[in-house]
Structure formats: C-alpha cells, structure tokens
Amino acid sequence: MVDYEIFPENTLHRIAKWFDKNLDIILLVPNMTAVGNCAEEIYFSLLKARKFNKKVILIWPFKWYGLLRINFTNEELLNLESDYFLFKFDCIASRIIRFIFSLYIFLSLVISKFFKVLTGKHLSNAYIRPSLGVNYLWHDQNINYFSWDAVRSKDWSSEITKPIAINLSLDRKKDAEKLRQEMGIPLDAWFACLHVRESGFRDTEKYSERQLYSERNASISNYFDLIDEVVKRGGWVVRLGDRSMTQIRSQEKVIDYPFTIFKSELMDLYLISECKFYIGMTSGIYDVARLFQKPIVLTNMNNWLFAYPMKKNDIGITKHVFSKSRNKFLSLKEWILEPWAAVSYSHPIGEDYIFYENSPEELRVVVCEYMDKMSCAYDAAMIPLEEEIASLRIQRGREIISNKIFNEENVQSYYKKNVSDYDLLERYRLASRLESAVGSIGKSFLMENWIASSKSLGNIKAR
Numbered sequence: 001m002v003d004y005e006i007f008p009e010n011t012l013h014r015i016a017k018w019f020d021k022n023l024d025i026i027l028l029v030p031n032m033t034a035v036g037n038c039a040e041e042i043y044f045s046l047l048k049a050r051k052f053n054k055k056v057i058l059i060w061p062f063k064w065y066g067l068l069r070i071n072f073t074n075e076e077l078l079n080l081e082s083d084y085f086l087f088k089f090d091c092i093a094s095r096i097i098r099f100i101f102s103l104y105i106f107l108s109l110v111i112s113k114f115f116k117v118l119t120g121k122h123l124s125n126a127y128i129r130p131s132l133g134v135n136y137l138w139h140d141q142n143i144n145y146f147s148w149d150a151v152r153s154k155d156w157s158s159e160i161t162k163p164i165a166i167n168l169s170l171d172r173k174k175d176a177e178k179l180r181q182e183m184g185i186p187l188d189a190w191f192a193c194l195h196v197r198e199s200g201f202r203d204t205e206k207y208s209e210r211q212l213y214s215e216r217n218a219s220i221s222n223y224f225d226l227i228d229e230v231v232k233r234g235g236w237v238v239r240l241g242d243r244s245m246t247q248i249r250s251q252e253k254v255i256d257y258p259f260t261i262f263k264s265e266l267m268d269l270y271l272i273s274e275c276k277f278y279i280g281m282t283s284g285i286y287d288v289a290r291l292f293q294k295p296i297v298l299t300n301m302n303n304w305l306f307a308y309p310m311k312k313n314d315i316g317i318t319k320h321v322f323s324k325s326r327n328k329f330l331s332l333k334e335w336i337l338e339p340w341a342a343v344s345y346s347h348p349i350g351e352d353y354i355f356y357e358n359s360p361e362e363l364r365v366v367v368c369e370y371m372d373k374m375s376c377a378y379d380a381a382m383i384p385l386e387e388e389i390a391s392l393r394i395q396r397g398r399e400i401i402s403n404k405i406f407n408e409e410n411v412q413s414y415y416k417k418n419v420s421d422y423d424l425l426e427r428y429r430l431a432s433r434l435e436s437a438v439g440s441i442g443k444s445f446l447m448e449n450w451i452a453s454s455k456s457l458g459n460i461k462a463r
Contacts, residue, residue: 010124012104016132017141024054025086028133029101032060035073036284039291042077044137044432046084046166047159055086058094059132061102068105070129076265077288082166105129135421138428146427148398156436160310163293168266168273176270179262183255191236193275194227196220196300197283198245215319215344215355218281218300220246222357225364226279227254233371238271240285277374279367282307282344296439297370300358302344304336305397306430309439313373317366317445320356320455329356329453332389332446336396340405346426347410356455366442385450386440397434401427 016027028045031037045056060078061068078089087093105128112123122128139150168176177187185191196218220239227237236253243263248256257263257271269288272278278289279297289296290310298309298316309316321330321342335342341350349355358366406423440446448454 010127010130012130013132013135017136020054020133020136021141024052026054026056026133027059028056029059029131030077030134031073031131032129033071033073034284035077036287038073038077039285039287041134041137042080043166043287043291045133046082046164047156048137049084050164051154051159054084056082056084057086057097058089059097059101060089061105062098064102064106067109068102069109074265074268074288076172076269077291079169079172080166080269081169082164084164135425138425138432144424146402146424148402148431151428151431151435154432156432157438160436161312161438166291168270172266173270176266179264179267180270180274183257183260183262185236185238185255189236190234190276191238191271191274192230193238193240193272193278193280193289194223195240195278195280195283195285196223196245197281198241213344215302215349216281216283218357220248222360223299223363224249225360226367227251229364229367229371235276238275240268240271240280277370295370295374297367299363299366302355304332304393305343305400306345306433308393308433308437309441310433310437312438313370314439315366315370315373315442316439317358317362317442318449319358320449320453322354322356322455323352324354325352329455329457331452332441332449333392333451336389336392340400343400345430346412347406362445365444369442369444382440383443383447385446386443389441389446389450394434397430401431401434 019025019027026045026049028041030041030045042056042058048054049056058078060075061070063070063072081088108123108127112128116122138154143150167173181187198217198220199213230237231251231253236255238255238257239248241258243258245258247259248254257267268285272285272288272294273292275294277295277297278286279299280286280289281300282298282303286296286298286307293311295311296309296314296316298307298314301307301316301318304318318332318335321335321338322328323330330338338353339350340347342353344355404420404423404427406419406426408419411419411422
C-alpha cells in the first residue's frame with residue numbers, strides 16, 4: 001500500500017500562504033486529475049479574488065512525456081480568461097513558473113523512489129502532487145476549527161448570485177465555432193448539453209467503481225423522451241461524455257458527441273460554455289457548467305446537501321431512496337432527515353440505502369417544466385412546499401456539517417493520516433454549497449414525493 005499523506009505543509013505551501021496573505025495573490029494548483037474538482041477550485045478562487053481584491057496565478061506542470069506520472073484532466077481549463085487572473089496562462093511568466101514547478105515535482109518523484117527503497121514508504125502527496133491554494137479557498141488560514149460565522153463571512157450566496165466573467169479566448173472560440181458548424185449545428189441555433197454519468201470513465205483493469213459509487217450513475221435510455229422534448233421545441237441536444245459510454249440512437253438534431261471526430265478538450269469546454277442550458281447529473285463536468293454559470297437542470301440527484309440546483313432558476317429532481325430496513329421508499333422529506341450515511345458524497349453510502357433512477361416520465365416532465373419556466377409559460381411563484389424544503393434543507397445541512405463527518409473508516413486511504421484536516425476542509429466546502437444554493441426541486445416532482453415517495457416496489461431497476 002502506498003503511504004500517502006495529503007495535507008502536511010512544506011515550503012511550497014508556506015510560500016503560497018505568504019503570497020495569499022501579503023501580496024493578495026492566490027497561487028492556485030487546482031486538482032490535476034479530476035475535471036470537476038479542477039473547475040470548482042478555479043471558480044471559487046475567482047470568487048475569492050473578486051471578493052477580497054486579489055489576483056489568481058494558475059500553476060500547472062508540463063506533461064514532460066509522462067515523466068510526472070499524472071493523468072492530467074482537461075488542460076483547456078487553464079487557458080480560460082478572466083479579469084481576476086494576474087496574467088494569461090500561456091505568457092512567458094507563466095511558462096517560467098510552470099517549468100520550476102514541473103522540475104520540483106520531478107525531483108520530488110526521484111527523491112520519493114529513493115525514500116521508498118530506504119524506508120518502504122513514498123514521500124507525502126504534498127510533495128509529489130501539491131495542491132496549492134485549495135486548503136484555504138473556503139476558510140481562512142488562521143482558522144483550524146469549524147465555525148458558521150466563518151462561513152457567513154464569505155457570503156457565498158451573494159458571491160455566486162453575481163456573475164463573474166470567464167471565457168474562452170477569442171482565438172480558441174473561433175476555432176471551436178468552425179468545428180461546431182462542421183458538426184452540423186448552425187451558429188444561430190440553440191442547443192442543450194446532456195450528460196448522463198456511467199462508470200466507464202473511471203474504470204481500469206485494477207479498479208472498478210461500479211459497486212462503490214453505482215448510485216452516481218444512470219441509464220441514457222431513460223432520457224430519450226427528454227431528448228425528444230428539447231428537439232420538439234426547436235433545440236439541438238449534444239450528449240457529452242466519453243467513448244466508454246453507451247451509444248445512443250441516431251436522431252435528427254441530436255449529436256452523440258463522444259463518438260464523433262470532433263471530440264476534444266477544447267470542444268468539451270466550448271459546447272458547455274455555449275449551450276442554452278445544461279442537463280446533467282452530479283458528476284465532474286457539472287462543475288464545468290457551474291464555472292461558466294450556465295442554467296442547469298439536475299437529474300438523478302444523489303445528494304441534497306452539496307450538489308443542489310444553485311442559481312434561482314435552476315431546478316432538479318432527486319433519485320428515489322429505498323430503505324432496506326424499513327422495506328419502503330423514503331419520501332424526499334424523510335431522506336433529508338436521514339443520517340449523513342444516506343447522502344452520496346465521497347464516502348460509501350450506508351448499507352441500508354439503495355438509489356433508484358428517475359423514470360423517463362419524471363425526466364421529461366422536469367425538462368418541460370424548465371423550458372416552460374424560461375419561456376414564461378409557467379407560474380414561477382414559490383409554492384409552500386418549496387419554502388418548506390428550502391428551510392428544512394438548510395436546517396438539516398447545518399446540523400450535519402456542524403459535527404465531524406469524516407473519520408478513518410469512511411475516507412480513502414491517502415486521507416487517513418490527516419483525516420481531521422480533510423474533514424475540516426470538506427465541511428467548509430460543503431457549507432459553501434449549502435449556504436449558496438437558491439435553486440429548487442421541480443414542482444411536479446416535489447408535490448409527488450415530499451410526503452410520500454411516488455416510487456413503488458414494482459418492476460424497477462436500481463442505479
């Protein structure tokens with residue numbers, strides 16, 4: 001077993017803290033291997049920079065032909081432009097910093113190999129894959145305990161409500177627009193992006209997440225009626241993902257993008273940045289849609305605390321949660337009142353719970369509700385149930401986050417030695433989402449599932 005630690009500070013981390021405190025510069029090395037985490041960390045660093053009058057320097061190593069042993073995520077994220085970046089990612093200053101940082105990681109890897117020979121253990125991950133600037137995105141450097149006053153001081157709800165400009169460069173956008181037209185989507189047409197998570201992207205010969213995180217997945221076949229509704233109302237649908245996914249049927253104005261020759265890191269970002277709205281699940285590229293502040297319809301939600309419709313007009317519907325001990329489907333209200341083990345996050349789901357997918361009809365109805373809402377053919381006034389769920393969600397979320405939620409038994413192996421630091425960081429991160437989400441559950445779904453679940457024990461399939 002590789003003995004990694006994740007949070008111990010070294011000189012590099014202390015330098016980053018000094019820059020943040022004394023020069024109002026956020027040195028940010030976002031998550032290098034996960035597109036969702038990377039996008040989230042860039043987004044919150046920009047919010048922090050705006051609120052506290054700082055600038056962000058994005059740091060990212062060169063690939064160096066695989067010498068650094070990092071499976072890099074979408075590097076086009078680093079080429080985005082914003083007024084809150086100190087300089088462009090491809091400028092000379094950035095290249096110098098990247099070279100020094102790459103050399104640092106390479107030397108750390110070499111030293112780690114010698115350390116492994118001598119002691120049987122690798123160096124800490126803090127040296128091999130340093131993640132700078134992230135530990136203090138959601139709370140201040142001088143706080144080593146959880147405080148709701150510290151959360152409120154960030155005023156995340158207000159910050160997320162205010163748009164922040166982040167864009168593809170003009171050159172990259174022009175290149176992407178040419179490819180878009182070659183795909184067949186006219187520049188004056190509107191389209192929705194659709195992402196339905198499957199487990200293949202993370203599966204390897206040595207690892208399969210099918211059992212561990214199966215509640216995060218869903219079947220694309222259940223979305224066909226939803227797709228038809230978007231097309232019927234004049235839009236295109238671009239299905240996002242990768243080639244490990246199940247291919248979908250051929251249909252006019254529907255593009256199964258992962259299986260086209262146009263699939264690229266640039267087009268991944270361009271399509272999300274230009275879509276009229278994003279339909280998806282609580283999976284990695286959902287945070288790319290949040291980074292671009294796109295309107296979002298969340299489906300098959302497996303988490304009501306962290307991944308919840310964020311902006312005012314965003315809506316979503318949750319999966320159905322079955323309790324084995326009670327032999328019943330829980331109502332939405334009952335699920336929110338369940339313990340932390342009933343929430344799908346980075347810890348394994350409790351053994352008592354099974355998650356079931358949204359039906360084709362539920363998916364069709366929620367996207368119709370959203371499109372009606374956007375066309376003003378909809379009563380947008382908040383109903384009492386929406387006020388009730390908003391209040392209960394905040395109350396219950398605060399109860400859960402106020403106490404330690406991660407221990408050595410429910411974290412991945414490389415967090416175990418620093419589980420207290422991990423727990424503190426994640427609770428502040430969860431609180432930022434809890435306090436800032438002002439979207440809603442679809443009205444139809446809410447009315448049918450708030451007091452009692454609409455799901456029965458008939459012929460159903462768990463996901």
